[in-house]
Amino acid sequence: MDLSGVVEVCDPREVGEWRDGDVWLAGGTVVFGEPALRARRLVDLTRFGWAPVTELADGGVEIAATCTIAQLVDWGRERGVPLVEQCCRAFLASFKIWNVATVGGNLCAALPAGPVIALTAALGGVCRVVLPDGGERLVADGFVVAPGVTRLGRGSYLRSITVPASALRARTAFRQFSLHAHGRSAALVAGVLDDHRFRLVITAAVPAPLVHDFPRVPGAAEVADLVAGVPEWVDDVHGDPEWRQHLTGLLAEQVRRELGGE
Template structure:
């Protein structure tokens, strides 16, 4: 089996979803997360045919579900520069704020590479929006590697940039809550029409706890 899944920046969400829902494709746990992220776009399936993975990352909206996916699965962004060089940027560092990325003038995002080690982890995705099919107000992913005990919670949509909360071993629910409360500082929480910051914060804590419970099979 390949040791990476490389997703072209020009891959549409519809194409990615077709792969993620192919029962014969590898990495079923990762594909469940990819499917959930593809389905997290607001509005209807119509946008899936035109929007691209790269465009979603480069637009860097807080509710960018391809950002959620790439960060949760330890993505590495391959960026081509105007002088024909190449830079690798971890997906977790790619978005630096609402509408802001590490892309420089003239850069082109070529692809996002997901390593097999991440694709093999147990996954879960929890999302909340103010209305059905509305823009995500909070999207929390969880991944767990039983062989190493590593458990990562990634918060997107509620925050201006992705927030990864890594644990060397699964935390207790109170520890998870305490860590998130410490990290979810007011300036980090999105304040727009898609959800009040206090509500987003509270929902994020609940979604993260739900993710932990699911990953632990409770």
């Protein structure tokens, strides 16, 4: 990206009124890769100095928006949550990007193949959004609305994602497929099973995350019906809609079988 239009990099605590051309800056991988942003002033969220991951008293965890992918993977390994690294390895990025790109940046970019989007949806993460007036609101579901569109709102930023303890204890299954070894995900399916529900999450193949909760492990026909009823599939160079639908059905059935003990 040509950053010749940027005239200032400022502290978020001194930003004042939000203006056209203002862009939140964390790792910067999205800002530097999206010329359509037309940035004039970069507001650097890293100056808050947030802890990457904070363990909560109830056993849950709060992941800062500025936590890097590398830091998230390290925490997932230590905590024994395999779905974290599985999703992050679906990230089309080198180790150098892992050490710069952030959890919040990947989520707020709202790309269909964003792996943090899949992870957040699967683990029931609650997004903590800070409003321009300093107030906060929580977004439990549907943070990503469409490709490149979130529920942030003008001048708001993502502070963190809170994941409940129950999700960290749950059994999980993961399937992902790309046209080539290091390509963008064409379809990504994750399953989470705990004492209360079976959650199936479909991303990459659809414009926004598809999340469906079953009261128990569903049958093959239920999963097939769910996939057949998806109203829209992504159509781009990474895969045709019909192929993505077929592929998603195969991956979803594998996830169902794994968590169902078949």
